[in-house]
Amino acid sequence: MLDTEDERRLRDVIGRLGGLTAAGSFAHVLGSPVDPGIANAVRFDHAALLVFPDTVSDVRDFLAASGFVAGPSVPSRVVRARLAERHQVPEEELEVTIVHGRPSDGAPGGLEIFVLPREAADAIAPGLVDQERATGEESHAGWLVAPERLEQARRTCLHLSSMTPDGGGYNPCDDRDSGGRSVVYFKTGPDGDGRRSRIELTAHGQHAEVLAAHLTEPARSAGEHKALLSILSGHWAARALHVAVEIGLADALGDEHLGAPDVAAAVDCDPLAIARLLRYLTRSEVVRERDNGTFELTERGKLLRSEDPFSGLIELYGTEFYDAWSEFPTAVRTGRTAFSHRYGVEHFEYFSTEPETSHRFDRSMQAVTRLVAEELSRSYPFVDGTTVVDIGGGNGTLLRTVLEDHAGVTGVVFDRSHVVEAAETERRPGGLRFVAGDFFAEVPGGADTYLLSRVLHDWNDEDCDRILRNCRRACASGARLLVLERLLPDRPGAPFDADLAAPWDLQMLAITGGQERSRDEYDKMMYANSFRVDSVIPMPVDLKLLVATAL
Numbered sequence: 181m182l183d184t185e186d187e188r189r190l191r192d193v194i195g196r197l198g199g200l201t202a203a204g205s206f207a208h209v210l211g212s213p214v215d216p217g218i219a220n221a222v223r224f225d226h227a228a229l230l231v232f233p234d235t236v237s238d239v240r241d242f243l244a245a246s247g248f249v250a251g252p253s254v255p256s257r258v259v260r261a262r263l264a265e266r267h268q269v270p271e272e273e274l275e276v277t278i279v280h281g282r283p284s285d286g287a288p289g290g291l292e293i294f295v296l297p298r299e300a301a302d303a304i305a306p307g308l309v310d311q312e313r314a315t316g317e318e319s320h321a322g323w324l325v326a327p328e329r330l331e332q333a334r335r336t337c338l339h340l341s342s343m344t345p346d347g348g349g350y351n352p353c354d355d356r357d358s359g360g361r362s363v364v365y366f367k368t369g370p371d372g373d374g375r376r377s378r379i380e381l382t383a384h385g386q387h388a389e390v391l392a393a394h395l396t397e398p399a400r401s402a403g404e405h406k407a408l409l410s411i412l413s414g415h416w417a418a419r420a421l422h423v424a425v426e427i428g429l430a431d432a433l434g435d436e437h438l439g440a441p442d443v444a445a446a447v448d449c450d451p452l453a454i455a456r457l458l459r460y461l462t463r464s465e466v467v468r469e470r471d472n473g474t475f476e477l478t479e480r481g482k483l484l485r486s487e488d489p490f491s492g493l494i495e496l497y498g499t500e501f502y503d504a505w506s507e508f509p510t511a512v513r514t515g516r517t518a519f520s521h522r523y524g525v526e527h528f529e530y531f532s533t534e535p536e537t538s539h540r541f542d543r544s545m546q547a548v549t550r551l552v553a554e555e556l557s558r559s560y561p562f563v564d565g566t567t568v569v570d571i572g573g574g575n576g577t578l579l580r581t582v583l584e585d586h587a588g589v590t591g592v593v594f595d596r597s598h599v600v601e602a603a604e605t606e607r608r609p610g611g612l613r614f615v616a617g618d619f620f621a622e623v624p625g626g627a628d629t630y631l632l633s634r635v636l637h638d639w640n641d642e643d644c645d646r647i648l649r650n651c652r653r654a655c656a657s658g659a660r661l662l663v664l665e666r667l668l669p670d671r672p673g674a675p676f677d678a679d680l681a682a683p684w685d686l687q688m689l690a691i692t693g694g695q696e697r698s699r700d701e702y703d704k705m706m707y708a709n710s711f712r713v714d715s716v717i718p719m720p721v722d723l724k725l726l727v728a729t730a731l
């Protein structure tokens with residue numbers, strides 16, 4: 181019998197056949213035009229899937245019932261070897277059979293079903309079935325290539341940055357009358373959901389040289405080189421954004437669509453250089469080029485306008501923080517901040533003597549805080565009559581939004597004196613007070629709810645303990661502590677829940693001397709300071725709200 185999961189997977193594959201048999205599907209899967217010589221030598225052959233029924237006949241019955249004619253059952257060589265290696269079991273203990281299915285109405289394309297009976301799989305390698313179903317490592321789309329073009333087709337795939345070699349082999353039993361089959365596999369680049377699929381090039385006969393080249397290819401793969409080159413150029417993408425903000429490119433574009441010479445004139449820069457910068461910025465999707473060669477801002481690009489606080493963040497990341505990163509090797513060697521190496525003081529000390537940068541920092545924090553504030557205000561049940569203290573609350577953006585939405589709540593923004601003095605001049609709703617102080621000394625007492633938004637990640641464990649201890653001293657049992665941070669994964673090797681957590685962990689190493697932490701680490705740190713984390717609520721830009729109670 182086929183279980184419902186394998187039936188669903190088989191139906192999925194059958195559903196995909198239509199697209200794969202369409203003209204040009206090879207070029208489509210490669211994401212690139214293909215030389216006509218290759219295109220004519222390649223035709224879609226099959227979509228493949230590994231399933232785990234009771235017997236091979238179950239698959240044959242399923243194919244017959246689904247409008248396919250099943251070919252003879254053939255022992256698998258290549259997939260069997262791959263499974264054996266992946267699950268560390270002897271090859272001869274795995275009995276994998278290939279069943280080909282061709283549409284009974286003569287339509288093009290077909291299926292290649294690898295069959296490993298479930299009971300045998302469970303006995304030999306417990307967990308194999310679940311893992312293989314989850315990863316789909318043996319699923320692929322296969323193209324039959326004229327034997328004399330196999331190497332050329334293989335090299336075509338190899339030179340595409342989106343393809344990496346993924347093994348292959350020769351099976352003398354498959355298509356025995358045509359001399360067996362050689363196959364080479366590739367993994368495609370990740371799709372929008374980060375998943376990579378696989379393609380197979382297959383040719384009649386044994387092609388030992390092509391296979392030998394393919395199996396030793398990974399180390400030389402152009403895909404890996406291009407991936408690294410692309411990572412290296414990430415630094416220029418950031419730099420291009422910094423410069424765009426510095427020269428006021430987004431303000432110059434406004435709501436217009438302008439040619440590069442007009443933009444260059446407006447920002448007083450070299451026209452050719454501006455044309456090249458604009459073209460490059462289309463990759464970051466901050467500007468869009470129209471058919472007539474003019475450029476306009478995208479929604480993302482509007483964040484670069486000087487009126488948007490996000491432009492302040494870009495500016496800061498392109499000036500002091502950027503300079504500090506030049507000292508990053510020292511931070512890695514010593515564990516101390518790159519910022520202090522570059523500027524001689526830690527960054528919050530530096531801000532206290534540089535009013536302009538400090539103001540830029542407080543304003544830049546708003547870029548993200550505004551988004552989070554709206555979500556926090558909606559998703560956390562603030563109770564009328566209670567008081568919320570925002571510790572390290574900057575210019576009060578977060579609490580201002582909460583109070584605007586919850587008229588019965590009063591708030592206190594607690595921050596260093598230079599931040600409070602600058603913020604007090606800004607518009608604020610009734611019920612919002614600013615208090616200056618140092619959270620390492622004490623924090624305002626007696627409130628029902630305390631907020632620490634992106635504060636703990638600025639500090640090492642010892643400093644966090646001091647801040648949390650002062651928060652706990654200030655409140656009664658049962659008071660709430662809300663912590664907003666990004667979370668690293670709990671288990672080593674676990675996938676990242678929030679993909680901004682790891683980069684910002686390095687930013688903390690370079691700039692503040694703090695770090696990002698896992699949920700487990702926050703649980704322990706809070707518990708050591710008499711707070712219990714009750715729940716975690718997802719927030720925008722990969723942040724999480726940890727809701728804790730004072731014990």
Ligand SMILES: C[S@@+](CC[C@H](N)C(=O)[O-])C[C@H]1O[C@@H](n2cnc3c(N)ncnc32)[C@H](O)[C@@H]1O
Nearest residue numbers: 545549572573574595596599617618619633634
């Ligand atoms: C990363 S910012 C976060 C600002 C705000 N909570 C937000 O989420 O937008 C950290 C804040 O901690 C404040 N801070 C740093 N050291 C402090 C101290 N010793 N006492 C009080 N506030 C401090 C900074 O001035 C800054 O406003």
